[in-house]
Amino acid sequence: MSDAADCPTPSFATVQVQAGFTASAPVPAAVPPIYQSNAFEFESLSHARDLFAHRRDGDVYSRTANPTVAVLEQRVAALEGGIAAVALASGQAAVALTLLALAGRGGHIVAARQLYGGTVDLLEDTLPDWGIETTFVDQDDVDGWRDAVRESTRVFLAETVANPIAQVLDVRRIADIAHAAGVPLVVDNTVATPYLQRPKEFGADVAVHSATKFIGGHGAVLGGVIVDLGTFDFTAAPERWPALSAPSRRLGGQASLADHFAGGSPLIALIKAKYLHDLGPTLSASSAFQLLQGLETLDLRMQRHSASAQLIAEHLRSHPAVAAVHHPGLPTSPWHAASRTYLSRGVPSVFSIELRSAGDPAADFDRVERFISGLRVLRLLANIGDARSIVTHPASMTHSHLSPVQLREAGISSATVRLSIGLEDPADLIADLDRALAAV
Ligand SMILES: Cc1ncc(COP(=O)(O)O)c(C=O)c1O
Known part of the structure; x- marks a missing residue:
């Protein structure tokens, strides 16, 4: 053959x-x-x-x-x-x-x-x-x-x-x-x-x-x-x-x-x-x-991950509870031009949002906790790139061993929340995020 x-x-x-x-x-x-x-x-x-x-x-x-x-x-x-x-x-x-x-x-x-x-x-x-x-x-x-x-x-x-x-x-x-x-x-x-x-x-x-x-x-x-x-x-x-x-x-x-x-x-x-x-x-x-x-469907999955992530980033950008959306698919991102050069087939589906800060890290932590506990479709997991959409709090999870200076240098604050957008219907994800954001 x-x-x-x-x-x-x-x-x-x-x-x-x-x-x-x-x-x-x-x-x-x-x-x-x-x-x-x-x-x-x-x-x-x-x-x-x-x-x-x-x-x-x-x-x-x-x-x-x-x-x-x-x-x-x-x-x-x-x-x-x-x-x-x-x-x-x-x-x-x-x-x-x-x-x-x-x-x-x-x-x-x-x-x-x-x-x-x-x-x-x-x-x-x-x-x-x-x-x-x-x-x-x-x-x-x-x-x-x-x-x-x-x-x-x-x-x-x-x-x-x-x-x-x-x-x-x-x-x-x-x-x-x-x-x-x-x-x-x-x-x-x-x-x-x-x-x-x-x-x-x-x-x-x-x-x-x-x-x-x-x-x-x-x-x-x-x-x-x-x-x-x-x-x-x-x-x-x-x-x-x-x-x-x-x-x-x-x-x-x-x-x-x-x-x-x-x-x-x-x-x-x-x-x-x-x-x-x-x-x-x-x-x-x-x-x-x-x-x-899994690899056999990589292109199809990445197209869905990317398209949904772009939609969600655009939606969250104007949400009153969100101070910033760090997503290179947005024209306001410092990495937008680089994204067009280096990621011509689609934007990343792993990105972060900053919840509006409550003023100090402890109050931010409470706010993030309320947001995450309000989610029903996005799952709280230490992973990315899964078919499931995932929410993570880097400062207390994946990046918890970094010093405050290292966290700042990596662009991570106590109000940073990471999203990994999966393969669910993006309308369900947007509704879930909106519901949970209403609680903060
Ligand atoms: C960018 C990146 N590189 C490497 C790793 C380590 O991979 P693994 O968890 O498969 O050991 C991770 C895990 O989250 C990652 O996000």
Whole structure:
């Protein structure tokens, strides 16, 4: 049977349904099967020896390679226009392993201040224990990115659409500064998804995803994906990336990963052979299967998410109980122009509103509490990108570990309420929000 890849220019919708899998004998199942097996039999001992030595491709053990997981990896890589991907147990694992692999011991990261709270925890609390330091900069402060670069800088990190305020990153400018400094730009493309933006087209080098969110879309399983977009040349300054350029223990000390995987992605090989192998945040075959089920409808869901979010943002903008709506689809947003450049297919469905402040944080908290308890359709959950619409109070939930200064710098106040607009009828969501706002 021929493969969708034989189609010269498959469109997004075809790739999201077919990439990475062709039904084949002996059981030509149309849907990628769940290969629920820890290990895979070798044809012979010499076959096993070749696989262990990375002389041949093949599945050895599901901690680092599983055929169902591989379909997800290839499909997300194809949607992002990347050269290879690795899928992991969570988005958090995707961000962490990317940074461990790129920064290395003593490496320095320049990161946007506007990041998911769990990523800030990783950068501030855990990576410093491993000798990796981060300088945070406002993502719109172009000079700030440039000034933060040190001799030891190894990576830039930002979200293409930051959460909860939905600032749209000027990917092209930040990529140019990263490249002038000789380092890759890693973007977290969770909120935009490759449907709203392909960061590679604007110069990003690695895309990471919490597949838990829109890729799965059903709120039922966690997962993460790292995609090497194939644009960064790690061999240009080999002394900066010894894990890629020096003879690798994973290859018996005989060759470097950069040489051995020169035709593919040495970075993804490093993450799989070292970090996933040694630390073990593996995505299960059944979770990969569920994420693939969701991925098949990504474009349709994103169109609905975006259209409903735009309607709701416009409605809330003139509501007397709402002081501000942080949504780049509104012409008044400082990120409206960036949204038109970088998100040509639709606006984000994760954004925030500011309730009119009651004057002090405790009174704001009461007001937010009354608002949230008045909601009947939007659900109070710590998640985004679900079919269900979700309300969150970042200051007491997802971003509760940030200091007051960090919260202010990320644009989050005690009256900030995050919305993730799901797939329900937008009229029901608007009625629900209006009813709950009437209570404040
Ligand atoms: C933008 C972003 N990146 C990464 C993560 C972490 O993903 P996960 O919850 O799948 O570990 C999240 C989780 O909310 C997120 O919002």
